[in-house]
Amino acid sequence: MFYGVDLTSRLMLGTAQYPSPAVLLEAIEASGAEIITVSLRREGAAGTAFRNILSESRCRLLPNTAGCHTAREAVTTARMAREVFGTSWIKLEVIGHADTLQPDPFALVEAARVLCAEGFEVFPYTTEDLIVGEKLLEAGCKVLMPWGAPIGSGQGLRNPEGLRTMRAHFTGVPLVVDAGIGAPSQAAQAMEMGLDAILLNTAVAKAVDPATMARAFGRAIQAGRDAFEAGLMPRRDMACASTPVFGLAELA
Amino acid sequence: MIHSVLGEGVAALCCATALSDRGLDVEVIVPEGSSEAASRFAGGMLAPFCEGESAPDLIVAQGQAAVDWWAAHVPGVTKRGTLVVAPPRDGAELDRFARATQQHDWVVPGDLEPDLEGRFARGLFFPTEAHLDPRKALASLRDSLLAKGVTFRSVTPRGYVVDCRGLTARDSLADLRGVRGEMLIVHAPDVSLTRPVRLLHPRFPCYVVPRDGDRYMIGATMVESARPGPVTARAAMELLSAAYTLHPGFAEAEILELGAGLRPSFPDNIPAVRHVGGRSYVNGMYRHGFLMAPVCAEQLAAELAEIYAHAD
Numbered sequence: 282m283f284y285g286v287d288l289t290s291r292l293m294l295g296t297a298q299y300p301s302p303a304v305l306l307e308a309i310e311a312s313g314a315e316i317i318t319v320s321l322r323r324e325g326a327a328g329t330a331f332r333n334i335l336s337e338s339r340c341r342l343l344p345n346t347a348g349c350h351t352a353r354e355a356v357t358t359a360r361m362a363r364e365v366f367g368t369s370w371i372k373l374e375v376i377g378h379a380d381t382l383q384p385d386p387f388a389l390v391e392a393a394r395v396l397c398a399e400g401f402e403v404f405p406y407t408t409e410d411l412i413v414g415e416k417l418l419e420a421g422c423k424v425l426m427p428w429g430a431p432i433g434s435g436q437g438l439r440n441p442e443g444l445r446t447m448r449a450h451f452t453g454v455p456l457v458v459d460a461g462i463g464a465p466s467q468a469a470q471a472m473e474m475g476l477d478a479i480l481l482n483t484a485v486a487k488a489v490d491p492a493t494m495a496r497a498f499g500r501a502i503q504a505g506r507d508a509f510e511a512g513l514m515p516r517r518d519m520a521c522a523s524t525p526v527f528g529l530a531e532l533a
Numbered sequence: 534m535i536h537s538v539l540g541e542g543v544a545a546l547c548c549a550t551a552l553s554d555r556g557l558d559v560e561v562i563v564p565e566g567s568s569e570a571a572s573r574f575a576g577g578m579l580a581p582f583c584e585g586e587s588a589p590d591l592i593v594a595q596g597q598a599a600v601d602w603w604a605a606h607v608p609g610v611t612k613r614g615t616l617v618v619a620p621p622r623d624g625a626e627l628d629r630f631a632r633a634t635q636q637h638d639w640v641v642p643g644d645l646e647p648d649l650e651g652r653f654a655r656g657l658f659f660p661t662e663a664h665l666d667p668r669k670a671l672a673s674l675r676d677s678l679l680a681k682g683v684t685f686r687s688v689t690p691r692g693y694v695v696d697c698r699g700l701t702a703r704d705s706l707a708d709l710r711g712v713r714g715e716m717l718i719v720h721a722p723d724v725s726l727t728r729p730v731r732l733l734h735p736r737f738p739c740y741v742v743p744r745d746g747d748r749y750m751i752g753a754t755m756v757e758s759a760r761p762g763p764v765t766a767r768a769a770m771e772l773l774s775a776a777y778t779l780h781p782g783f784a785e786a787e788i789l790e791l792g793a794g795l796r797p798s799f800p801d802n803i804p805a806v807r808h809v810g811g812r813s814y815v816n817g818m819y820r821h822g823f824l825m826a827p828v829c830a831e832q833l834a835a836e837l838a839e840i841y842a843h844a845d
Contacts, residue, residue: 300587301802323767327760330710334800433735483735489633 282455282477283424284370284402286341288315291472292502293343293457294495295482296320302334304491309338312495316341318372318480321362322348332365343404345372350385352392359396371396372426372459372480374406382432382460386413390420397421406459409443411450418454425451426459426480429471433483435463438471448475465501472505473513536837537562537690540697542570543667543822544804544815546674547830548695550606553681555838560692561678561685564701568761571699571794572822574716576742576752577667578729579603579824580615582636582659591803592821593635595828600663602827607673610665613728617657618642618649620778626733631657648725648780664729666744667823694812695833700759700797702816705809709816711759711795715768716752718790723782724749732779739775748789751776755820764791796820806833813837 282288293316299305309317317340319332335342344362349355352375359371375392377385384406390413396403397420405417409427417425427447430436438444439461448456458471459480468479479502488494535558538549545561553559581596604610617637619627631637640658643650679685696702703709726749731740742750754768769791776783799805799817804825807814815829 300589301798301800303801306800323756324758325760327711328756328758330759331757334710487629 283316283404289313290315290499290502291478291506292468292499293318293478293480294340294485295480296335297347297482298486299491302331305486306334306338307492308485308495309340311492312485312499314340314495314499316343318343318345318482319366320345320347321365322346322354322358326361326365341370342366342368343370343372344368346374346392348376349374350376352388352395355388355392356395359392359401360399363401369400370402370404372404372406384408384428386410389413390416393417393420393422404457409440409447411447414447414451414454418451424455424457426457428460429458429467430461432460434461435484436461437463437467441470441474444471444476445474465497468498469501469505469508472502473508475509478502534558535560535692536695537692538695538697539564539690540570540699540701541567542697542699542818543572543575543671543826544699544818544829545570545695545697546671546678547826548697548815548833549678549683550674551827551830551834552695552837553678553683555834557834557837557841558692559678559683560690561683562690563685563687564698565687567698567701569794571714571796571818572667572671574714574753574792574794575667575822576716576729576740576750577665577670577823578615578662578740578742579610579664580659580662580729581824582634582662583615583617583731584821584824585635586630586633588821589801589803592825596821596824597661598831599824599827600661602831603663603665603670603823606677607665607670609669609673610663611728612661612663614658614660615662615664615729615731616640616642616645616649617659617731617733618653618779619656619733621654623734624655626735627655627657630733634659636661646726646728646730648782649730652780662729664742665823670823693837696812696814697816699816699818700795702797702814706807706814706816708800710757710798710800712798712819713754713756713758713760713793714752714796714820715754715756715764715772715791715793716750717764717769717772717788718744718748718750718792719776719783719786719788720746720748721783721786722747723785724780726780730779732775734775734778737771737775739772739779741776741779749776749783749786751783753820759795761795762793764793768793796822804829806836 294314346355585593642656798819
């Protein structure tokens with residue numbers, strides 16, 4: 282599914298903002314996630330103790346470039362992440378705007394080109410823009426991570442039609458909705474649309490009970506995927522009774 | 534038998550005090566070249582209910598003892614509660630905070646702190662909470678210990694070791710990690726706040742704790758890193774802009790101090806008493822030092838006193 286790695290769970294979990302590393306591990310366990318993201322920009326090399334705890338989860342680590350605002354910064358952080366974590370996976374995030382934390386598509390494509398050429402397996406955090414998506418694939422990315430809504434906003438899928446178009450346009454390219462998911466129902470909605478996976482953090486980390494929320498998301502994502510595979514019924518304008526109206530028993 | 538308490542932070546001084554309160558012989562050992570205790574950079578908020586926003590119920594339940602403990606041992610414990618506010622567009626954060634905590638009332642912030650009048654339409658008030666000045670409180674514990682004849686030395690411990698060395702104890706507590714915290718102390722005569730105020734923000738939360746002489750402590754970042762260096766520009770910018778959002782008078786404040794420390798923390802972020810390898814450890818204070826050190830210290834003192842009672 283992602284760079285030759287097949288997974289059972291379609292949920293990826295961020296690791297920031299939890300009440301404690303112990304609660305984080307419980308949440309990962311409850312969610313069933315097999316991939317967790319981890320940041321490096323602010324914590325730096327001295328964040329070893331926290332990263333050692335993360336390794337107890339036995340999840341595959343997806344380091345990110347969170348907090349980077351230029352292509353150069355993101356490339357440097359990615360290289361450092363490869364050294365620290367020993368993986369060529371990188372979730373590429375280049376922030377273009379401090380308030381909306383929306384990706385800078387120009388710097389993103391530039392950084393993706395450099396990193397793909399260096400053998401990185403890049404997961405780019407992007408918008409639902411098709412042309413940016415094409416440029417990222419052209420740069421060598423084999424996964425796209427469109428946003429649902431701005432990071433941490435919990436707004437869900439702001440532009441479901443745009444994501445639907447993206448799904449139709451990029452057949453066969455794994456699409457992960459990253460950011461903005463606030464409720465399990467929103468995650469299920471994305472999965473029903475045929476998107477491949479969900480990456481989220483705040484909705485679980487900041488829940489009053491993170492582990493239970495993590496479980497709720499894990500189940501909703503599985504439910505959404507099952508529904509997609511089972512084939513959802515089409516919407517109809519008129520009622521269509523599921524039982525025949527003739528021959529009803531007279532019970533009075 | 535004498536008890537040798539290792540360390541000079543809040544855990545050490547609370548332990549020495551609790552042991553001495555029970556009539557046990559105590560000495561305090563501050564090893565040469567020990568790094569500055571993280572407690573120096575603490576906010577000094579005794580706020581078990583606010584902490585319940587992210588801390589487990591155990592902290593909320595046990596931390597409530599802290600106010601009385603401190604009031605019984607040091608002067609300067611101010612019981613004026615905690616006020617929690619959020620900028621209008623982050624009102625949802627306030628609702629979340631209310632959901633996650635207990636023992637609060639909805640208030641109009643300006644009614645409690647006239648300086649905030651018109652700035653925030655609503656806030657949460659935690660009336661039973663308190664605050665103190667951590668450095669003064671520690672100095673005062675130290676003075677009381679000295680007055681009781683407790684010695685402070687830097688040489689080899691003579692008795693049963695109660696190890697409160699904070700992050701330095703990583704040499705024997707493998708699961709101890711540092712969580713970096715950065716803070717500022719400012720002199721802001723244009724601002725008048727009488728109790729700790731927490732400003733909620735999805736990315737840059739901050740709290741402001743009043744100290745004497747128009748000084749305010751502004752804190753604090755939480756970074757999963759054991760980097761010991763000075764405060765970063767980013768942390769200072771974030772904390773100062775959050776303080777400015779709380780009250781524009783902070784723009785004219787003089788920065789008296791920028792400080793960074795490493796909070797010794799266990800994986801569950803819960804302070805603990807442990808007995809390992811023939812000594813006792815009181816550690817992992819995380820961000821709950823002033824709240825939980827008295828609780829841990831009393832627990833340890835009770836356990837040790839119990840052992841001696843049976844030994845007699």
